[in-house]
Structure formats: C-alpha cells, structure tokens
Amino acid sequence: MNAPIRRIGIVVAAMFCALLMSSTLIQFVQAKDLRERPGNRRTLLASYSKERGSILVGGNAVAVSKEADDTFKWQRTYPQAKMYAPVTGYYSFTYGAGRGIEGSYDDLLSGSSDSLFYRRLVDVVTGRPPAGATLELTVDPAVQKAAWDALGNQRGAVVALDPKTGAILAMVSKPSYDPNLLADHDLPKVSKAWSTLSTDQDHPLTNRAINGNLYPPGSTFKLITAAAALESGQYTPASELDAPAELDLPQTSVTLPNITGKECGPGGKDNLKHALKISCNTAFGSLGMALGQDKLRSQARKFGYGQSVTVPMRVTPSIFPATLNEPQLAQSAIGQFDVRATPMQVAMVSAAIANGGKEMTPYLVKNVRDSDLDVIDSTDPQEFAKPISGQTASQLNDMMQAVVDGGSGRKAKIPGMKVAGKTGTAQTAKGKAADVWFTGFAPADNPRVAVAVVVEDGGTMADEASGGIVAAPIAKKVMEAVVSR
Template identity: 50%
Template sequence: MNAPLRRVAISVLVLFTLLIINVNYIQVVRSDELRNDPGNTRVLSEEYDRERGSIVVAGTEIATSVATDDRLTYLRQYPQAELYAPVTGYYSLVYGNAQTERSMNEFLAGNDARLFARRIADLFTGRDPSGGDVVLTLDPAVQEAAMAGLEGVTGAVVALDPSSGAVLGMASTPTYDPNLLSSHDPQGIRDYWDQLNGADRDPRLNRGIGDNYPPGSVFKVVVSAAALSTGEYTPDTVIPAPDTLTLPGTNTELENFGGSSCSSTGEQSLIDALTVSCNTAFAQLGIDLGEDRVREMAEAFGMDGEKREIPLTVEASTMGDPENDAQLGVSSIGQQDVRMTPLQAAMIAAAVANDGTLMAPYLVDQLRAPDLSVVDETDPEGLSEPIIPEVADQLTEMMTSVVANGSGRAARIPGVPVAGKTGTAEVSEDVPDHNWFIGFAPADDPQIAVAVFVANGGGTGGDVSAPIAREVMQAHLDGEGG
C-alpha cells in the first residue's frame, strides 16, 4: 500500500473510532442526562403516546391527560389552571416541563421503578402502558384562600402542617395558564411563552420556593430563639431598646421603624421588644449574642445555605456572612445579606408550633399505580430540633403577644389564639418594602403554620400580609371543624 492510501486508511480508522466512542458516550454516559433534559422534545413526543398519570389534590385531578384525535395521542390539561399552576407547573411539547410535572416526571410517565410490575403486566396482557398518579398534600381551601389573598399583588403563601411537614398550601402570584403551554399547537405555545417573557414579573416563577428575599423582622424570631436557648434570657428579661443605636465601629445610626420609640425608658422586656418589633433592641441583642449563636440557630431552623427537594427544588435560605458587629446588628433585624424563601419562613413558624421540632416539608402524599393501588407513601420525618419545648412555649407566648397586642393584630381570628410575627424588609432606595407575616393557629393547639410574602407591598407586614395569613389559617381551621 502506498503512503497516500495508508494515510487515508488511518484517517478513516481514526474517524470510525471517534464515532464509536462518541456513540457509546452518548448512549451510556449521557443517556440519563439527555433523557431528562426538559428541552428533549423527542422524549416528550414518545411520552405523548402514553397516558400520563394525574396530579391529584383531595380526590380531584388538577392535571390530567385526555385522548385526542390528532397525531399526539394524549393532551395534558389543567382544570383549575391558574389556581395550582405554581405547584403543577406545565408539560410542554416545546419547552419541556416544570415543578411537579418535572420533579415527578418518571412516575407520571410510567418509567419509575416502582411501576415495574405494572409494565411487565402490560407487556404480557397487551394493555396500553400508562403512568402513575401523584397525590399531593394540599388543602384546596387553603390554596384558594391563599390565591385570593394574593390577587393583584406579587407574592407567595406557603402553609404547612406543623406536626408532619405536609405542605397545605403553596400559592404564588402573578400566575399563568399551563394549558396554553401544554397544548398541541407549537406556535400558540411559543406566542404564550413570549407573552410570559414580556411580563414585568415572571408568572412561571414559584415565589414560595424559587427565590429568596430579605425577611425583615421575621428573622427576630430566630434571634429570640437564640437568646432564649442560652438560658440567660426569658420573655421578661429586660434588654436595651434605645430610640437609635450607633452601630459598632461606624457613625451609622440605626432607627426603629418610622423613627418611632420602642420605650420611654430606653429598655423593655424581650416579649415587648418582639411585640412592637423593636429594631434597636434586636440589633443590640444579636450583637450581644454573637454571630456563632445566631448562625447556629438560623441553620438549625433550615437556613443552611443549601437547596432542598420537597420534591420541588427549593432555593437556599441563609443569614449571610456578616463581617463585623455592625453588619451582625443589621442582620439581626433580617436585613444585610439575610435571605429567606417563604417556605423557609413557614418552617420557622412550624418548628415553634411543633414544640421545637422541625419536620421535613413534603408535597407528595402518595404515589398510585394506574389501578389506584398505593405503591409509595411519604412518612413524616423530623429534620432538626432547633429549640427545646420550653423555648418553643416561650416563643409561642411572645408571638401570641405580637398578634394580640402588637404589630400582628390584623391576623386575629375571633375565638382562636393566633401566634405570629410581622416583617417589613427594605429592598433599596425608592423601591417599596417587602411585607411578611409568619404565624400559626390555634396557638394552643397548632393545626397550620403559614408564611405570607408580598413583594414591594409598600406597607407593613402587619397591614399587608397579616390579613392574608388570617384568611388562610381560617380556611384550614374551618375545614378541620375549628
């Protein structure tokens, strides 16, 4: 063989070798990654020939597949579209899937290992394969009250069963219609996607878990817990509460909300400081406790800087990294670099309500095979014990005072003791504040813990978010016979 032919033969051999390596890399190493890529419409097209399982809330299908006469056998539909969109997400031929449709895709599509026996039976019987149902923990009354309360604002509500961690409500506004992203009309899907892209606030973002925000005075519950847990403080311990506080090492004067005075004497009890949400008192308290104690408590409540799965992906919450006592003081009133998701805020309230034990939040109650038999069920699981029961009782007393006598009066429910904490968080100059409320009810026998977040609400947590929380808690208690 002459030299030119030899070179050509070697080149062809190298190219074939590279091709074989690439094919094996794609089929073996990257197969799962490519299959689960939400942009892989080929996989989605194959799945459209199989009846996808339903997403179910309280016996009602909130996402279901119906047979069609077009080239794609099944169409995904959402009967209560905007109400549950933050939780269901969408199942799109063009843009893949999101939220529960994505996190539980393998089970809904029938590919999950827990449906293996069903797939084998389908093979032998000739029965058309189908996916399994995902049953969620949501309370329809809570979800409806939350979405109604958020109408016209940008925000989120997350409600939990404090004794189990089950998510009772997860609302986010603005919302959208997942039916328009899940149709069989590619151009219509793209047009609606462009419309959503052009919105001032992205309706596809689940603000309850998909982003974090400065929590303002809600964080004072964490600082209170850190103080009470030392054994050196009780709700009646008197602490400094000046009209202004010069932050250590600076000339910056920290004021109370609206320049108000917390106490005519410049000091007050810890319970009174939380009741009126005194900034100077809690900034100084955080400094006195030190960063290690405040951070340890924040992380015990779940603010560890790590994302979690419920199974929807939840953005991380953190108290940040204050570099000095001045920044620690500002962090202690929920500003500086403190960031929290509404789910995390609800977890703090739930831990206090549950005698100091934080349960792992979860959204999926049961997984059912196509014959409706239960193939898996979530068992409630403790996540951490940030505080002992005695401290939880003290915090409950303090948070009950907030609603009965202080900034959270708008969360009162006639005949029901309510515990709570308001929050008003500065964002930036000339931008309206964020408004928060966390709480639980009944305070003496907690059935629901809730967090309400209104982005740039412009008022206070007490007048903007607390009334929404009241309606959400009342809705659940009414359903429970409370």
C-alpha cells in the first residue's frame, strides 16, 4: 500500500472513530440533558401524552390536567389561578414548567422521576394509562384566602408558617398573574401573554415572598439586634440604652432621628424592652454600634441571612452587608442602609422566637401521592438552626407582646388572646413612600402561626402609612384564620 492511500485510510478511520464517539456521547452521555431541554418539542409533546399529576390544597386541586380534544391531549388548568400562581407556577408548552411547584417538582408531576420507576412498570404490565404523581401542599386554603383578601390591591407579600414544623400555611404575592394564559394551547396567544407579563413594570411573575429585589426590613430587624444583645450576656430587657431624639453618628454630620422627633425616655434614656415596644430608632442605632458589626452579622446569619433555603423553590438569600463603618452600622441595626430581606426570612425569624429559639426549615409539599393517591413520600419537619437560646426567645416573646399590647403593633391585637409582634417602616428611595411591615405570631403562649407582611410604598395610604397602621391589620386577619379553628 502506497503512502497516499495509507494516509487516506488513517483519515477515514479517524473520522469513523470520531463519528462513533460523538454518537455515543449524544446517545448515552448527553441524552438526559438534551431530552430535558425546555425547547425540545418532541419531549414536550411526549409529556402531554399522559396525565400530569395534580397539585392539591386542602384536598382540592389548584393545578390539574384535563383531557383536551387536540394535538396535546391534556390541558393544564388552574382553578384559583392568581391566588395560587406564586405557589403553583405554570406549565406551558412554549415556556416549560416554571417558577413554582410546577418547575421544582416537574419530574414527579410528569411521572418521569426515578422514584416512580416501579409504578411505571406496573402501569405497563396492567395497561393502565401512565400518570404523574400528585402533590399535597401544606398551604391552608382558609389562611391563603385571608392573606389574599387582606392584602387587597396593594403590592407586597404575605408568608405564614407553622413555627413548630416549618410548614408554609400561606404564601401570597401581589400583583399576581393567571397561569392559565401560559398553559393555553393557542401558542400565539401564549406568546403574547408571556410578552405582556414579562415586560410588566409591576413584575407579576416575581414571587415577592421569596424572590425579587428584596426589601429593607426596617424595624423588624430590631428583633435581630435585640437578640444579639441578649445573646451577648451583656444586656437584659431592663438594660438602659441611649435614646435621644437624634443620634449623633460618628464620622459624619448626619444624625439618626426618631420618627416622633422626640426622646424615647426621660433624659434621652430608655430600656431595651420599651425601646422595642415603641420602636425607638436611636436606642437601637446606639445599641448596634455598641455591639459591633461582627455580632450583628453573626446573629443575622444564625437566623438565615446569607444562607440558601429551598421550599422547594429557591429563596433568595437575605443580606447583611459585609463591611460597615459606624454610621452604616447604626442604620443597619434598624434594618436600613443595605440590609435586605425576603418576607420568608422575616417570618422565619418570628417563627424561631415563637418556637423557643429553634428555627425550622420552611416547606411547601406535605405528601407525594401516586396515581392511586397512595402516599409514597412525606416531608418530615427539619431543624434549620438554633439561632438563640430558649431564654432569649422567651424574653423576646415577652417584649414582642408589649409591642402589640400597647406599642406600635396594637392593630394586630386579637381579643382574648396574647399576640406577639413587631412593626417596621422602611425607607427605600428619596421621594418614595416607605415599605411597611409587620411580623409576629399567635397565640404568644402557644404559637400556632408566625407571619410576615410587607406592603410596598405604603400601599393605599402612601406617605401616611406605617407598619402598625397598614401591615398589622393584614397580619391580624391571617393569624385569626389559623387560631379561630
């Protein structure tokens, strides 16, 4: 064999080897990724050939597939669309499974999960049509509706937790959207709806309870500052703090004022418990500087700031700044400057205090059921952290009860019941009304629900709003929906 023919033979052999290697790579190594790409039309059509599992709340479907007389065979529908959209997410032929439970548990709902392998074999043997698993959520329909109705037409979010287990009892985000528009089989109509929703300046596709740009937590963060003080062993609820009308901030000519413009106590002094009760800015600003940024940052992290949580959707980590000068530290101690939090994180702080210092991991899915509705998996409550001692939790509980009994959170009172809470009014940008907050729990002596409410830009009251006036009544209705049962 002459040299040219030999070289051609080597090249052809190399090409055959490359072809075999690439086909092997595609068929075996990359097959799963290619199959699960959102734009894979063949996979999407195959997924519509079988019934997708339902999503249940209180025994009723908030997402269900119904037979359709078209190419797709099954139509995904959302009976209580907007109220549950941040929880369910959407299932769309064009845009896939997204944002909520639909995206997080797509493999179970579609029936493709490895955990359903043996049940798929049984379906093949028995000739029964394949179907996805059904998910039973922790959400309480009465609590969800109370939160939805109480928030009204205001932008914001509500989260309610069972402090003893971490089960999410309500998750509301407004403005919301109708996932039926994205699940429609009229694809041009779906594309138009997506364009409208994704360019809406109010961001209805964003679940404000767990994602988005996050919010300054305002005075709700004073719970963490108070916790850091009590945990240090250097302070008690009776400890005296500097509480002038305005706090001189070092390194600057700027001062930190109280909203009232007055001293919080005689001679510009106040104790820790009363300072929390009336939400004294200067007392907590001075306390933050006295504690130092390391203690504040450490306490915030113990509660979950900077840590990743999934419910199963990923919760955007809340933020406590990495480095601070003294004026920034004073502002951070009252939940301003660059401190940012999700309503979920704020609810987790209250839930930890309610639960004696033990913070539970929040979760949305209670049970996974097969096509016969037999339970094949359940979520066991798990401890997330122990950010504070039982003694500190008891002291904070008592201090938060004072906030509701006669302080800034009086509108959260429930007749005949002890309620604990903390208000917040957070400045966001010059010329904009403040975001207003309430977080707390009830009954304070045997907590069954912890809640966080945020209303953007003061809601319907705009510049006249405060956490005690706008957010506290919303939280009251949510807590009543739990404790009245």
